[in-house]
Amino acid sequence: MTAYLLTLLIAVPLAGALLVLLLPGRDEQGAPLIRQIGFGISLVVFALTLVLWWGFDGASADFQFVERAAWIPAFGIEYHLGVDGISLWLVVLTGFLTPISLLSSWESVEKKTKEFTFFILALEAFMIGVFVALDLFLFYVFWDAMLIPMYFLIGVWGYERRIYAAVKFILYTMAGSVLMLVAILGLAFLHQQATGAYSFDYARLLALEISPGWQYWGFLAFALAFAIKVPLFPFHTWLPDAHVEAPTAGSVILAGVLLKMGTYGFIRFAFPLFPEAAVYFAPFIAALAVIGIIYGALVAMVQPDMKKLVAYSSVSHLGFVVLGICALNANGMQGAVYQMVAHGVSTGGLFLLVGMLSDRRHTRLIAEYGGLKGVMPQLTAAFLIITLASIGLPSLNGFIGEFLVLLGAFIWDWKFAAFAATGVILSAVYMLWMVQRVFYGDVTNEHNRALPDLTPREWVVIGPVLAMAIVMGVFPNIFLAPAAPAVDRVVQRVEQAQSVNVQRRPPSDASEPAVLVQSHSAPRTPHSAIRMAR
């Protein structure tokens, strides 16, 4: 079974989606059955991702569960799947969030349940495909195909301005990925020039000698696609619209998984494929990330709409991830990988809770609420835990990632770390301020007096997220250890390019790489750092 595990992870949700589509019954007739089948399939997929985790050898940096078959041989295109420590947790996260988001829409999605379930399951298949594809053509296919279900989820089941948001989402992302496709074609062509055969294979393209000039353009083409997806500061404008207008399930998947594709792309493709360009551009990207951290936090602070606030907080939090990647050392990148998963859990949780509030009152404006603590203590407690996780309270999931990222950034260049650290403070300001206005004080709005507290179904939705936030905070090594070897390998690769660059530079500049080499020679630094922090 394990031989085809990754194919199963893609095929099961896809087959499930087709099954749901072919089931009889439109709208209300047959809807409960369709919901249950869809939920059941997503649970099976989650179980499969756990099998993947169980069988994963955390000590190895190599790709595991590799599957390989010729697909379009004339162009060296292969069906090549594999998972390593970087993608492992993203796959598990996808499997974890999909059933939760299906369950969260149990009552709020009333129309077209069948199609809704179809699109969520198709989306899950494509998302997993993005994370496990090791052939750049295959990766691009999943990367683009995934836009369509998300487009429908926002456009059909979203809020008032859903059409605008859906079209903006798809055009932004597609425009970004176009140049990446050209760069992918160019890489395959370079491979053909060097060896005589086309290849889109990740490992083979890594082995390619790419001239610096080509690297710069290739890196920029890839980086643009990923920067839009993350989204990095000046490319973020699609995100608030898409998040706010999407239905709860869409927001959860969007924030939880889709944004991670951008940062994943940086770690997996942009940096290792073009290491010299990566070293050259890292400070610029880091600067954008730091701007995003502070800008996102400041804008979040003044949002009257809870969903928009959480959306802008994502811009800020993902800035940390990108900063960690750009630090180009083991600490920073470890933190980035960890923070990707942690943000998926905590922001997913926030969107779920905001969705529960807006299901009850059909508004997301902070001003409409106040004093909910007395009315719905259970929801308040859950919201508070997730909030604390999101702002990085130690022993919850947000802390480790941000700490490691800041550590890595400090080792690299303390100025980035100093500015980014203000984002930590600001995130506490806007999140706690929102909690205060929504949950504390007196009940200011009479409509809110009789709101029901969490239902058992909602507990099933939010419970696992809370548990995950705590587990990730208390036992970070479960998550850090399997990723460490793969992360070290990426860092090593980029560092080699860095040392090449250093040799080209005047010798007076040699102090900085010395620190980096030190951090690389002690690959266990992240763990010791955590021990130190406790």
Place this chain on the structure above:
Amino acid sequence: MSDSSFAAIVPMVCVTLAALAALVAESFRAKGEQMPIGGLGVIGLGFALVACVLLWGRNASSFEMIEADNFGLFVTATLCIVGLLTIAFSGQVIRRDGLPAGEYYTLLLFSITGMIMMAVASDLLMIFLALEILSIAVYVLTGLRRDSPAASEGAFKYFLLGAFSSAFFLYGIALTYTLTGSTRLDRIGIWMAAEGMNVTPMMLVALGMLLVGFAFKISAVPFHMWTPDAYEGAPTVVTGFMSTGVKAAAFAAFVRVFLSAFEPLRADWTPVLWGIAMVTMVVGTVVGVAQSNLKRMLAYSSIAHGGYLLIGLVAANEVGKASILFYLLVYALTNLGAFGIIALLSTRDRPHDELRDFAGLWYSRPALAGLMTVFLLSLGGIPPTAGFVGKWYVFTAAVRAGHYDLAIVGLLTSVISVFFYLRVVVMMYMAEPSEAQARPAIGAIPLAALVISTVAIFYLGILPTRVLNLAAASVATIF
């Protein structure tokens, strides 16, 4: 070289016989009698397809003017598929609109004959003859609805401009003959290769004339003016047919003439075609965005797709030639499907071709909306549909030839085009149905044709290897 002097014309003969049978059948038809004339066309096209399979790889040649090489046969097969799908959509439309069935099928089959001839002709005069056979039939088909002023206007425009471009083409042939003393492509090629070092203005004028003739037929900018009007005015089934069939045939001849006879002048025509491809893609998409009529929108989109096909010609490498063949097939399946749905949803008094007509289609006809979505996504080039593989193939050719600029512009325009394809999707899924408008029922045959096209689109999008290899093999043996 050839194994039988008549073998190469067998596909053409099959279709011609079917056309004649349709003509005869119509004359024996009593007034008001229903006759399955379309079935005759299906038989003829079916035999033509079988003939293509049998002739495959044999390089049959007839009269030193017709070369049924694999390249021509691939296009012939594509044209037969276009014809079969068109006939599948036609029956219902003819009954509904009261079109003259006999004339309709006869003209349709004659124009397919011309198209096939164009794909396999290896002599400039034969190409011209084929061009006229197909054009005249299509002019008449465009204006078949005599009660509609738009149809007459479109047909008249198409006819006038078409005649004009034919004159250009003929003049180009004459000049070429003056220079080389031959109208045969291989002889012209030999002459050009010998004289290609010192290019005279005369050669360039001949080249330019031929270029204009072809550019008109594939509706490349700036020779595209007739396209939107003709496409909008023609019966929608015919629009689907001419947007795919005429384009495929014209491209086949275009590739054959420019990559065999005029290959030695490549340095001279590459920059021109590069420019035409650029403006064709840009104008086709940008103007397409502004359309609110679906037929006009698809007309501009077909102009843009012509631009993508031109990329393959500009690249002029093995990949480029093969990519044109693959793209033509994909485009035919996709575009015919989209036009087919519009045609089938129209009623006698009201064409179903405005954007708002599609409002809420998903609520009343979920299956049709789903099929239409697949066609539109494939036109937009989104994986895992065939449109993506087609575009990827064309852009691979461009990158291979070092034309990164064409690839980038092509991809950017295809993102813009996604915007207008998605407008239809938005209408179908996200807009409430405007009024309780009666949408006609769809028969089993057209529905089956739509489903088959969709399956083919996914097949070519997910497992394209077999057909890609066929396309590559088609160009490997010639040129």
